[in-house]
Amino acid sequence: MLEFAWVPDAPTSSLVYGRHNAGNEKLPYCYTLLRGHGKSILLDCGVNYASHGREFMERFNVQNWFSPNEVLAEVGCTPEEIDHVILTHAHFDHMGGLELFPNATFHIQQEELAAWVSLMALDRRFRWLLTATDTGDMLYAVQLAREGRMRGIDGDVDNIFPGIDVRIARDTHTAGSQYVLIRNDGKSASDDVFVYTGDLLYRHDNMHGGVAGDPMYVPVGLAFGSQTKLVFATHKIMECAGFDMRRVLTPHEPAMTSMYPSRTTKNGHYLIEVALAEGQQSYV
Numbered sequence: 001m002l003e004f005a006w007v008p009d010a011p012t013s014s015l016v017y018g019r020h021n022a023g024n025e026k027l028p029y030c031y032t033l034l035r036g037h038g039k040s041i042l043l044d045c046g047v048n049y050a051s052h053g054r055e056f057m058e059r060f061n062v063q064n065w066f067s068p069n070e071v072l073a074e075v076g077c078t079p080e081e082i083d084h085v086i087l088t089h090a091h092f093d094h095m096g097g098l099e100l101f102p103n104a105t106f107h108i109q110q111e112e113l114a115a116w117v118s119l120m121a122l123d124r125r126f127r128w129l130l131t132a133t134d135t136g137d138m139l140y141a142v143q144l145a146r147e148g149r150m151r152g153i154d155g156d157v158d159n160i161f162p163g164i165d166v167r168i169a170r171d172t173h174t175a176g177s178q179y180v181l182i183r184n185d186g187k188s189a190s191d192d193v194f195v196y197t198g199d200l201l202y203r204h205d206n207m208h209g210g211v212a213g214d215p216m217y218v219p220v221g222l223a224f225g226s227q228t229k230l231v232f233a234t235h236k237i238m239e240c241a242g243f244d245m246r247r248v249l250t251p252h253e254p255a256m257t258s259m260y261p262s263r264t265t266k267n268g269h270y271l272i273e274v275a276l277a278e279g280q281q282s283y284v
């Protein structure tokens with residue numbers, strides 16, 4: 001898991017539902033690299049500090065951004081080597097980096113793509129719905145679709161790549177958010193599963209509500225869909241992870257660094273090594 005930027009002062013109320021007047025906290029921005037079987041796959045692709053992406057980053061006070069060139073160099077990889085990107089959803093901090101991976105094919109839920117295009121076509125009064133969605137990214141996504149480099153996924157799919165499954169969580173954080181199951185042993189009945197949540201969860205608090213010994217799901221503060229559906233999606237995520245919080249990979253959670261080997265890069269970002277292939281050198 002590779003941090004590439006952060007927001008120093010994200011409102012806590014946006015991260016955990018109901019935590020109003022609780023101040024601000026750091027929100028790391030991150031994407032995650034999977035390597036194996038000769039392929040390099042990225043989960044989400046960050047944001048591009050250029051043109052329309054820069055406007056969004058200024059609006060949300062995104063700081064300390066570094067390009068994928070520099071971020072991936074920390075783990076001996078380049079943007080050109082990325083074969084595929086699985087997009088959990090279309091918000092600017094997850095899909096804003098489309099232009100930075102010239103050889104990648106992108107994979108998103110069909111419903112996610114379609115929903116944003118429909119919302120863009122509404123009257124200006126509805127623009128809150130586009131709060132975290134860069135319409136410039138959507139235009140580029142459609143261009144990529146035309147070129148065959150943006151592929152739509154139809155709901156739940158097993159083995160989208162060997163050992164990797166996607167699950168849709170409709171009408172939750174966004175219309176067609178998806179989470180990613182990584183079966184690290186490649187077995188269909190795996191006992192070595194990791195779940196990459198995208199923004200269905202922001203914080204560990206979303207899994208336990210901060211209630212020690214008596215966990216309660218508390219959804220993220222920013223749901224464009226149903227909070228109830230988000231809570232049920234959280235339960236499904238927990239089931240897939242065997243209710244082991246360490247198996248739930250939440251890119252916006254700074255405490256991930258204490259759960260797995262990690263280090264701080266020269267740019268001040270976290271780098272977390274969740275699992276190493278046999279014979280693979282550690283980058284921590």
Ligand SMILES: [Zn+2]
Pocket residue numbers: 091093094199252
């Ligand atoms: Zn996000």
